[in-house]
Amino acid sequence: xxxxxxxxxxxxxxxxxxxxxxxxxxxxxxxxxxxxxxxxxxxxxxxxxxxxxxxxxxxxxxxxxxxxxxxxxxxxxxxxxxxxxxxxxxxxxxxxxxxxxxxxxxxxxxxxxxxxxxxxxxxxxxxxxxxxxxxxxxxxxxxxxxxxxxxxxxxxxxxxxxxxxxxxxxxxxxxxxxxxxxxxxxxxxxxxxxxxxxxxxxxxxxxxxxxxxxxxxxxxxxxxxxxxxxxxxxxxxxxxxxxxxxxxxxxxxxxxxxxxxxxxxxxxxxxxxxxxxxxxxxxxxxxxxxxxxxxxxxxxxxxxxxxxxxxxxxxxxxxxxxxxxxxxxxxxxxxxxxxxxxxxxxxxxxxxxxxxxxxxxxxxxxxxxxxxxxxxxxxxxxxxxxxxxxxxxxxxxxxxxxxxxxxxxxxxxxxxxxxxxxxxxxxxxxxxxxxxxxxxxxxxxxxxxxxxxxxxxxxxxxxxxxxxxxxxxxxxxxxxxxxxxxxxxxxxxxxxxxx
Ligand code: ADP
Numbered sequence: 001x002x003x004x005x006x007x008x009x010x011x012x013x014x015x016x017x018x019x020x021x022x023x024x025x026x027x028x029x030x031x032x033x034x035x036x037x038x039x040x041x042x043x044x045x046x047x048x049x050x051x052x053x054x055x056x057x058x059x060x061x062x063x064x065x066x067x068x069x070x071x072x073x074x075x076x077x078x079x080x081x082x083x084x085x086x087x088x089x090x091x092x093x094x095x096x097x098x099x100x101x102x103x104x105x106x107x108x109x110x111x112x113x114x115x116x117x118x119x120x121x122x123x124x125x126x127x128x129x130x131x132x133x134x135x136x137x138x139x140x141x142x143x144x145x146x147x148x149x150x151x152x153x154x155x156x157x158x159x160x161x162x163x164x165x166x167x168x169x170x171x172x173x174x175x176x177x178x179x180x181x182x183x184x185x186x187x188x189x190x191x192x193x194x195x196x197x198x199x200x201x202x203x204x205x206x207x208x209x210x211x212x213x214x215x216x217x218x219x220x221x222x223x224x225x226x227x228x229x230x231x232x233x234x235x236x237x238x239x240x241x242x243x244x245x246x247x248x249x250x251x252x253x254x255x256x257x258x259x260x261x262x263x264x265x266x267x268x269x270x271x272x273x274x275x276x277x278x279x280x281x282x283x284x285x286x287x288x289x290x291x292x293x294x295x296x297x298x299x300x301x302x303x304x305x306x307x308x309x310x311x312x313x314x315x316x317x318x319x320x321x322x323x324x325x326x327x328x329x330x331x332x333x334x335x336x337x338x339x340x341x342x343x344x345x346x347x348x349x350x351x352x353x354x355x356x357x358x359x360x361x362x363x364x365x366x367x368x369x370x371x372x373x374x375x376x377x378x379x380x381x382x383x384x385x386x387x388x389x390x391x392x393x394x395x396x397x398x399x400x401x402x403x404x405x406x407x408x409x410x411x412x413x414x415x416x417x418x419x420x421x422x423x424x425x426x427x428x429x430x431x432x433x434x435x436x437x438x439x440x441x442x443x444x445x446x447x448x449x450x451x452x453x454x455x456x457x458x459x460x461x462x463x464x465x466x467x468x469x470x471x472x473x474x475x476x477x478x479x480x481x482x483x484x485x486x487x488x489x490x491x492x493x494x495x496x497x498x499x
Contacts, residue, residue, distance in 0.1 A: 007148040013485060015042060016096075016147035016172075018052040018133035020110050020126065020156035023268075024090070024373065025058045028109060029316060030262065030397045031154055031179045034229070037265040040091050041478035050145065051088065051095040052133050052157075054125065055104045062089050063097050070141040075131070076124040076194070078103045083132060083141050096142075098132050110156075123187045126215065127195050130159030137164055137172040149485045151175040155185030158219030159195065162207060165222040166197055173488035175481075176219030178228040180394050181237050181244050182320060185215030210245070220249050224491040225484050226257040229395035230416030234259030242392055256491075260481060261419055262395045263474030264404055269377075271405045271468075276377035281406070283468035286461065289381065289406060296382030299375075300341055303363035308337045309454045311447075312383030312407065314376045314398050317346030317354070322389035322412065327353055328440035329447060334364055336451045341383065343368045343375055380405050385433075385450055389443055393417045399432070400472050406464035408432045410446055420472065424453060424463055431467040 007013045017039050021032035039049040053059045066086035075081050078100040088095045098104070103125045108114045111122065119125060130152065132141065137160070139146040150172045152160045161174045192202045192213050202208050207217050220226055228234045234257060236242035238250045250257060271289070272282045278295040281288030290306065297304050311333060315321045326333075326340070333340060342354050342365075354367040368375060380386060386402035388411045395416030399409035403420070409432035411417035417434075424430035435446040453460055 012046055012048040013149065013482070014048045014050075014145065014147045015039075015149045015151055015485065016050055016052055016133060016136060017151050017153065018129060018157035018160055019153040020054055020129065022051065022053060022059070022088070025062050026056055026110055028111070029180070030229075030395060033265065033397055034179065034262055035153060036091065037263060037268075037474045038478065038481065039093050041263070041474035042481065043093070044475065045478045045482055047482065049093065050147070051093055052129070052136060053095055053097055054110070054129050055084075055097045055099045055101070056110055057105055057107075060097055060099065060105070063087065063095050064089060066097060068099075069096070069144075072132075072141070076100075076103065076128045077121070078124065078128065081128070083136075085142065096132070096136065098128060100128060103128060122185075123191045123194055123213075123215075126156045126185065127159050129157050130161075130215075130218070131163055133157060133160035134163030134167070134170065138167060138170040147172050149173045149175055149488060151177065151481075152219055152223070153177050154179045155183060155214075155216040155219070158185065158215045158217075160218075161222035162195075162197055162201055162218035166201065171492060173225075173485065173492050174223045175485065175488050176223035176226050178216070178219070178226065178237070178394070181216070181228075181242070181246060182392070183216075184209075184244065184246070187213040187215070189213060214246075216246065217249060220246060220253065224256070224488040226253055227481075227484060228257070228259050229262050230419045231259035231261065232418045233392075233394045233415040236392070236415060258484070260477055260484070261416060261472065262397065262400070263477045264397070264400045264472045265474060266404075269380075269401050269404055271381055274377055274381065276374045277381050281381075283406070283465045286406060286464065292378065292382040293384070296341070296378050297339075299378065300366045300368065301363065302339050302341060302366050305337075305339060308339060309384040309451060310339045310341060310382065311385045311387050311410075312379045313340075313342040313344065313387050314379055315342075315344040315388070317344045317350040319347070320391055320393075322391050322438065323350055323354070325389045325438065325440050325443045326387060327357060329444045330357055330361075330365070332444050333447055334361060336448070338447075338451065340365045341368075341379060342366070343370075343372060343379055345369050345371060380407055383407050384454065385410050388412070388417055389435075389438075390414060390417060391438055396420070403431055403467040403470050403472075406468045408450065408460075408463055408467060410435075410450055412436070412438065420470075424449065429466070430463055431470060432463075
């Protein structure tokens, strides 16, 4: 292993990760998986890493051995706010928890109430996360630990970069990762006053976005380095098609914005050791995979069809994920004898259409609405093909899980999907099936190719083995982040980043 990167003071590099989600405590998507896996990988590489998390009930109640490091007092209308420090369950990582019951202790998702409405005080809830990251980085909240690098994830933590830029004496480097540019943290112009930032931050060179306030822009504009979660998505968000109105801002960062591909946490996603499965398997011995398929069909009410392909989906059900295309090609899929199993939740219209598909095709289509970590593992293990037909996809984790489990991904050539899956037509390199156009016809063509290959067991197994041998290691990603931190630290000694 390479020697640890040192802080300017010569100690192991101190890195603070500020984020709203962390697996397995709070998870709405891939962000949580990244925040759980990247810090331990950086620790293995020699860095001194801590997390900063909002005190949502599932976090505040699970972080162990908490002690108060700072009584912050009333801020953002939250009444009593304190910063506590403890230890993450499972990984043992040190974690700061923002104890602000008035803002965080409530049922529902981190972002929405049980009825799916955004929490009306989301600006205050997430500005507090950024504010705390910035003040930790300034050495004002914990005299015993000040980070060299403050790494903020998604719009939820992005305001940290603006707060730090407002206090140029803060020496820490600012790194911001975009996990999905579609979610931008947009608020009304009038909310700006709640942030307590100098008024010049509410300009198009700052947080202003077409007359509104964008927290995403705080990260894009004021981080020393911006990353996103795959090289292809980094290029795509500089275009009008994928930029959600921010492509100009992205292009403005030039070489300071790059893509680092997510890894797969092999402690959590490993078919040889996965406790969620009825049988284990590996690239050398795939026999357990057939048992996983049998058990999955039995568990979900699919007919037992060992020799017909089972297509699986694990996904948020939103238009991003392209599942309307799957519904459009369902007749063709079924005509060829295949089955479909969908696990997900999201837009009511998609949920209803998928439920309807189940009713119309008993034993051949099953829709499980909801969030079920164990079923996600059993689906990825027991299916033959994992379908990810996204319109855009920053990185995508399910196709990587599919690769690890010999469940061949069938994906659209976009974002991280393009970076991780090689089409079967690439002799000696294929790991799945890739299509281009966002049309049912293009998806159907890829499905027909997959079905044809499925009927050639030797060729299918060769593809499975190659897929399972792909190495998407977090250690590789961590090395790239460490190199990036070095660049960001160098930038703190250079020109100001705001432009
Ligand atoms: P995104 O972050 O856009 O939702 P990713 O593919 O990056 O997409 O990550 C999604 C993560 O959430 C994966 O770990 C996937 O297994 C998980 N996931 C999505 N929907 C469900 C669900 N209904 N039940 C269990 N896990 C889910």
